[in-house]
Amino acid sequence: MRKGTEWGIGTTALLVIGIIMAAGYFALPQIMQKGEDPVWAVPEGNPQHGAGAIIRYGCFSCHEIAGIRKATGRVGPKLHDIREQMYIGGVLANSPDNMAKWVRNPRRFSPETAMPDLGVMDQDVLDIAAYLYKH
Ligand code: HEC
Incomplete structure (x- = not known):
């Protein structure tokens, strides 16, 4: 017992x-x-709008981007898991601020890059950065 x-x-x-x-x-x-880590948060950016901006500015034609079916371009690198990467374009330390700078004027930081300055508007830059860090 x-x-x-x-x-x-x-x-x-x-x-x-x-x-x-x-x-x-x-x-x-x-x-x-993904998306929980405050280091990669872009609070002013809306990732859903970012997906739309990625289509509007034609990023998809040069990049493979997770979650965007059209985005199969291979002119530039794949943007999956970009948060795991050390540098953006090999020249800027990876951070949300630098991501915004790169998307706005890549040629200012890497004059010979094949990525063009696309005249991305400020809010669109933030929305795109929010999207990329979530995917
Ligand atoms: C004409 C083709 C082209 C278009 C359009 C384009 N890119 Fe790029 N992108 C590139 C190339 C090429 C690189 C590689 C740059 C380098 O390393 O010098 C690049 C690099 C990048 C990087 C850094 C990737 C890495 O691995 O370091 C990001 C982020 C990026 N592009 C985002 C965007 C976004 C967002 C858009 C749309 C607003 C866009 N690109 C539009 C060609 C393009």
Whole structure:
């Protein structure tokens, strides 16, 4: 009788530990999900509008961009997971501020780059940066 109770407590404790570990395992990817990290947040930018701007300015014709079906261009690099990258265009340290600078005037930072200055408007720059860091 006593032995049985101890066994029961031991099993319950193991079960509880197991449930906590499983919860941690499933919750972690949610916590780490893209867009949550404040370093890459562009609070003034709207990623949904960014997707539209990427189409309007023709970025898709030169870049492969996650989540935009038309964006299959291979003139420039793929922009998937751009937040993992150290530099933008090989010249600017990767940050939301520098992303905005690059999209606005790439040739100011890399005069011989094939990426043209596209006259992207200020709000569109922020929206595009918000989109790129989420995808
Ligand atoms: C005519 C083709 C062309 C168009 C249009 C174009 N790009 Fe680019 N883009 C390039 C090329 C080429 C590079 C590589 C530049 C370099 O490394 O010198 C580049 C680089 C980049 C980079 C840096 C990528 C990296 O891996 O460092 C970003 C971000 C980017 N472009 C975003 C955009 C956005 C946003 C638009 C639309 C507003 C756009 N591009 C339009 C050709 C283009």
